Amino acid sequence: MEDGNPKEGWQHIDERHIAGTANGGHGDLLPPSTTRAQVEKAAETMIEKGTRVSDPARRMQTYEKRMIVNGMRARYRLVVDSDDGNRIITFFPVGKSYTP
Numbered sequence: 001m002e003d004g005n006p007k008e009g010w011q012h013i014d015e016r017h018i019a020g021t022a023n024g025g026h027g028d029l030l031p032p033s034t035t036r037a038q039v040e041k042a043a044e045t046m047i048e049k050g051t052r053v054s055d056p057a058r059r060m061q062t063y064e065k066r067m068i069v070n071g072m073r074a075r076y077r078l079v080v081d082s083d084d085g086n087r088i089i090t091f092f093p094v095g096k097s098y099t100p
Contacts, residue, residue, distance in 0.1 A: 001040050001088045008089040010036050017092045028097045034070045039091050042069045046078045047086060059083045064094065072096075 004011040006022055018034050020027010050065035063078045074093035080086040 001036065001043065004088075009087075010039070012089075013039060013091050017090075029092045031070045031072055038070050039088075042067065042076060043078050043080075043088055043091060046076065047080070050078065053077075060089065061086075069093075 002009040004013075006012055006015060012022075014036075015022035016024075016027070017029040018027065018032060045067065046063040046065045050063035052061060053064050054060065054062040059082055061080050061082045063080070064075055065078075066073070066075045069076065072093065074096045076091065077094050078091050079089040081089060
């Protein structure tokens with residue numbers, strides 16, 4: 001996974017969905033201890049075993065899978081750029097926020 005920027009990659013996922021340090025970032029979607037390695041492993045699993053919910057002809061591909069990431073069971077969504085080696089754009093749980 002690339003380091004990214006505020007709109008994609010690890011920086012986006014961490015700032016918007018884990019730590020909440022971005023303007024308007026929720027920061028409570030994933031447990032605060034979620035690591036980059038955990039997100040990368042989950043992304044690999046989703047591409048291999050998840051359900052594609054986007055049009056296969058489109059550049060941006062969306063996958064969903066019910067799984068456990070860092071102890072949190074949820075249905076997760078992954079968006080990748082298929083024209084750029086499945087570069088990770090974003091990753092987050094659907095319809096669920098982390099509750100300590």
